[in-house]
Amino acid sequence: MRYLPLTEADRRNMLSVIGAKSVDELFKDVPQSARLPAKIAGLPDHQGELEVERAFQAYAAKNVSPSSAPFFIGAGAYRHHVPSTVDYMIQRGEFLTSYTPYQPEITQGTLQYLFEFQTQVSLLTGMEVANASMYDGSTGASEAVLMANRITRRHKALISGGLHPQYRRIIETTAHWEGFSALAAKADPEGLEDLIAQVDKETSCVVVQNPSFFGHVRDFSQLSAACHAAGALLIVVVTEVVSLGLIKPPGEMGADIVVCEGQSIGNGLGFGGPYVGLFATRDKYVRQMPGRLVGETVDADGKRGFVLTLSTREQHIRREKATSNICTNAGLCALAFTVHLTLLGEAGFRRLAELNHAKASELADRVSSLPGVKLLNDSFFNEFTVRLPKRAAPVVEALAAKRILAGVPVSRLIPDDPAVDNLLLLAATETATEQGMGPLVAGLKEVL
């Protein structure tokens, strides 16, 4: 098959065969009222490549890019340095063209890196088994709730006020259409929430985030014990996976399911995607886990090899009884994650985490020493919340006009709660420099 457009002669031939005078005639059944009466005002006709490039470069120039300005935005997506080796590796033809394998066993290289990926996720989260990835952290979190509902045969999820608001909304959307209840606690900027008293015999799971959306670092061991006493599961969400280089892994807190957004390792911000979800659980729940799973085995000659395993959970075999609609994974992003983490190694990953925490600590000290600014966190990793003496959104806008990207006003993600209007989320990763922090602190001083 040739991928060339039709010629005028082709079109005339085809029309004459079916007896139509023009292409427009094929759409005559579309009622007049549903048709555009004229061209859309302001939308230009097709243009040549040079003109298109020029137009889009002009649009792109309106953005303030993270690398060109002081940048302190986090809230679920983090700017980290991704070594150029990662891009080189994932663009090798053998990797780049092999989408999630549908004829898996002949693509041993793909299966091997996915196996390595799973191993890394297990080690990071402190869990026994991890799948070959989900689309991203947020949809992974909603899959985790569905999984907990299947395991417990209960239908009530408790959602922490420390969970990222967009994650919460995705769980609520799933709850609405799947018919279970998702009870969301109110936003918890101070990090004082205790959900233990709310866990009862109807609770299928409690969903918490660590560090929380507001940056607080918690140990959920007591909550997990309370969940287990009531027959419920604890789901721990991690939106900044680099934090696991310093913080006790959720597996050691007794988590039953751990979901992470893996973007920070290997993957750029990319306007919000594509990202990669990490999903790990306990061995005893593996048959209820969604997604693809690669296993290690030996071939007929006793040589090491890899296979997709436990596929009977999946849609192509189990049909409507499958554990999930997911029958793919975020393969290339998972590969980038694995390559980057492999380059870092265990010690490098820990150093990266230490560097993040050191930068954020410095930023927190400097920002919270400004008059009227109060740090809300007793603990944090690379992101924290401050209360400003005035509404945060206009402050962020004013600094953006000076080409300083001064974090995320909480009201942007929680628009309906006046109590969060003055709260600002600030993140500092290893990429933060004095050239960025200086202008931010000076800019805040000026605007406040």
Next chain:
Amino acid sequence: MASVKYSQEHEWIRVEGDVGTIGITQYAQEQLGDVVFVEVPQAGRKVAKGEACAVVESVKAASDIYAPVSGEVVEANAALADAPGDVNAEPMGKGWFFKLRLADKGELDGLMDEAAYGAFVKSLG
């Protein structure tokens, strides 16, 4: 004497007193091939007739096992966790799935006896 009845879903139930032992038939295990995993219901769970309450997974497929009658699970065959192959070797013996305290013995009348089930399997070709 214990009586054995069969369902169209290829489960058998052997009733002694008010407790029925449930498993899958010889025909079903042949169709499934090597069984690699069996998920059985917890004791105490109440199941309705026709409700999916166990899963049998073979190298080819995963299938639900339906309760042939209503009742409460009194015991599940824990040995299947380590020896799922019992389902292939002795589907009507060691390979049983779970035991139900029957809610309504009248429901047994809707099931087939051995001769009827044999004819049913034959009709499947």
